[in-house]
Amino acid sequence: MGQENDKSVQPDLQSPGGSSEKVHNSQSDEAHNGGHPDGDSSSPPEEQKLLAPPAIPAEQRQLPPPAPPKTKPRWRNKLLWLAALALLVLAALVIYHFRSAAKENAASAKAKEQQAGAAITVGQSKTGNISIYVDALGTVTPLNTITLYSQITGQVIAVHYNEGQMVKQGDPLIDIDPRPYESTLTQAQGTLEHDQGVLAEARMDLQRYKTAFERNAIARQQYEDQEHVVTQDEGTVKADQGTVAYDQVQLSYCHIVSPITGRVGLRLVDPGNTVFAGSSSTLVVITQLQPITVVFNVSEDDLGQIQTQLTGGRTLEVDAFDRANEKQIEAGKLTSLDNQVDTTTGTVKFRATFPNKNLSLYPNQFVNARLLVRTLRSVTLVPSAAVQHNGTNAFVYVVNANNTVAVQQITVLTNNDQETAVQGLNAGVNVATSGFDRLENGAQVAIRGQPQKNSQGGGNNSGTGGSSSNKAP
Numbered sequence: 459m460g461q462e463n464d465k466s467v468q469p470d471l472q473s474p475g476g477s478s479e480k481v482h483n484s485q486s487d488e489a490h491n492g493g494h495p496d497g498d499s500s501s502p503p504e505e506q507k508l509l510a511p512p513a514i515p516a517e518q519r520q521l522p523p524p525a526p527p528k529t530k531p532r533w534r535n536k537l538l539w540l541a542a543l544a545l546l547v548l549a550a551l552v553i554y555h556f557r558s559a560a561k562e563n564a565a566s567a568k569a570k571e572q573q574a575g576a577a578i579t580v581g582q583s584k585t586g587n588i589s590i591y592v593d594a595l596g597t598v599t600p601l602n603t604i605t606l607y608s609q610i611t612g613q614v615i616a617v618h619y620n621e622g623q624m625v626k627q628g629d630p631l632i633d634i635d636p637r638p639y640e641s642t643l644t645q646a647q648g649t650l651e652h653d654q655g656v657l658a659e660a661r662m663d664l665q666r667y668k669t670a671f672e673r674n675a676i677a678r679q680q681y682e683d684q685e686h687v688v689t690q691d692e693g694t695v696k697a698d699q700g701t702v703a704y705d706q707v708q709l710s711y712c713h714i715v716s717p718i719t720g721r722v723g724l725r726l727v728d729p730g731n732t733v734f735a736g737s738s739s740t741l742v743v744i745t746q747l748q749p750i751t752v753v754f755n756v757s758e759d760d761l762g763q764i765q766t767q768l769t770g771g772r773t774l775e776v777d778a779f780d781r782a783n784e785k786q787i788e789a790g791k792l793t794s795l796d797n798q799v800d801t802t803t804g805t806v807k808f809r810a811t812f813p814n815k816n817l818s819l820y821p822n823q824f825v826n827a828r829l830l831v832r833t834l835r836s837v838t839l840v841p842s843a844a845v846q847h848n849g850t851n852a853f854v855y856v857v858n859a860n861n862t863v864a865v866q867q868i869t870v871l872t873n874n875d876q877e878t879a880v881q882g883l884n885a886g887v888n889v890a891t892s893g894f895d896r897l898e899n900g901a902q903v904a905i906r907g908q909p910q911k912n913s914q915g916g917g918n919n920s921g922t923g924g925s926s927s928n929k930a931p
Contacts, residue, residue, distance in 0.1 A: 576901060578863075579905070580889065594757075598751070598819045602746040603744070607741060608711075608734065610708055623722055636713070726741060753809050773792065774791065777790075780825065787819060787825060845868070854868055
């Protein structure tokens with residue numbers, strides 16, 4: 459019986475619920491067998507049969523429930539976390555390594571750069587001449603500008619000029635109908651001739667009366683009356699001569715000619731127009747271009763040194779530049795200056811004359827006038843880019859033989875775009891012309907390009923104005 463029961467329970471052991479049943483049945487067997495799981499044969503077979511559960515038919519058996527999902531063990535999750543943490547630590551170490559290397563490279567480059575010194579360019583002082591100029595804004599002003607009006611009334615019959623044409627003095631410009639004035643002149647000339655004949659007759663009678671009076675043939679009164687008749691006829695002839703001259707002048711107004719050499723403007727009248735005497739209608743405008751002048755204003759602060767030069771009888775030179783102050787247009791000379799200072803601007807007007815051979819200066823053109831006051835000779839010149847200012851003094855950085863710089867204070871005399879005349883520095887000294895933001899007294903420098911060799915370079919320079927000073931500005 460015990461063997462049969464075991465066989466009947468075997469199929470249930472494969473199900474989830476079979477294990478519990480097997481344990482239950484085993485415990486029951488152990489209890490019935492007196493605590494012996496091996497199924498001692500001392501128990502009667504009938505009891506074993508009664509205690510065995512009934513067999514379940516195959517058709518009544520249920521399918522086993524689905525197995526629960528298998529869960530990963532906890533040691534695998536810990537391993538994944540440890541691997542991720544290791545990767546993070548490794549990435550942090552790599553980043554730290556590269557940053558440390560970059561900082562070391564930057565520090566090394568900075569140290570090398572500081573060891574090499576600031577990169578600069580240099581220029582050399584020299585001895586030469588430089589001019590002192592006074593710059594001012596000026597206006598081109600012609601010496602003569604002629605505006606012609608009609609002085610007679612008549613019809614324009616001819617215009618002899620073209621617009622913008624250069625004309626010479628005496629060239630015909632405009633013709634007005636002269637016939638009315640020719641007739642008037644002829645009439646005046648006829649009256650003059652008649653009165654001249656009357657005068658001649660009176661003079662003949664006076665001569666006869668004089669001879670007769672000397673012979674006592676006529677009375678004295680008659681002779682004296684004839685003298686006054688001659689005087690009256692002479693006055694009449696003189697009046698006729700004046701009338702003829704006036705008519706000749708009126709006739710000359712019919713033929714308008716250029717009074718100067720210059721350029722005519724736009725044509726303002728055409729043939730057929732009627733012009734009137736005394737009207738404000740302009741016939742033609744003529745402007746003299748050769749020579750021409752430039753009027754410019756000079757500050758009253760510069761008036762003293764200019765007057766000093768003019769008092770010595772020197773003629774000052776003036777250069778005219780274009781509005782951009784880049785190209786020289788013409789060179790001339792100062793001819794005159796105004797007799798008073800303009801109180802509104804604090805300036806004095808100067809006039810310079812230019813030959814204007816190429817007609818490069820045009821009336822009313824704005825130009826930059828540069829007046830040469832005087833020339834400094836045999837002075838120390840340095841590049842203008844080398845001169846620095848600290849608000850009170852001017853200074854330069856002198857480049858020593860050991861590639862260090864020293865601050866040298868100077869006095870600026872005058873300057874232009876390229877060079878500056880200074881005192882306090884010898885000729886032949888190398889001075890820095892760039893890289894000033896990294897320079898200081900005693901700083902190490904690296905000269906770009908080939909440095910200039912000179913025997914006077916160094917910190918112990920003595921300028922023309924006295925001993926050098928290395929005091930920082």
